[in-house]
Amino acid sequence: MLRSLLIKGAMLVAAIAAVLWIGWPVPREDATQAQPERPMSVQAPVATPIVSEAPAKSIAKVNLNRASVDELQTLPGVGPVLAQRMVAWRKAHGRYRTVEELQEVKGIGKKRMEQLRPLVTVKA
Numbered sequence: 001m002l003r004s005l006l007i008k009g010a011m012l013v014a015a016i017a018a019v020l021w022i023g024w025p026v027p028r029e030d031a032t033q034a035q036p037e038r039p040m041s042v043q044a045p046v047a048t049p050i051v052s053e054a055p056a057k058s059i060a061k062v063n064l065n066r067a068s069v070d071e072l073q074t075l076p077g078v079g080p081v082l083a084q085r086m087v088a089w090r091k092a093h094g095r096y097r098t099v100e101e102l103q104e105v106k107g108i109g110k111k112r113m114e115q116l117r118p119l120v121t122v123k124a
Helices: 002-022 029-034 053-058 080-093 099-104 110-119
Strands: none
Touching (some): 099 110
8 A cells, every 4th residue: 555655656746747847838917918819710812912003113124025934933923834834925926016915825814914014014
């Protein structure tokens, strides 16, 4: 019986030592009052903002007739696949004569065209 009490006492001491070593989380009263609980919400997807004409004039425009795939990827909404399509269209049709011809590239619709129009040029 004494042996079992010693074993139980040793287990209790080990448990207390483990709690002290790991640490016991104690909520601080002032921290809970400073930040009231908020209900969790689902975040809406983030849309790429359309760049207005004024800031676009201060940004160096990308020349569609000379830009590499890497340079085209710096444009908003243009990834590696779309950039490759833009270069492929240029190789197949010669050069871009107007910025509007960019809409002939698969993957560039009206919304993306509105984003890209102030950021690109078709200089020779």
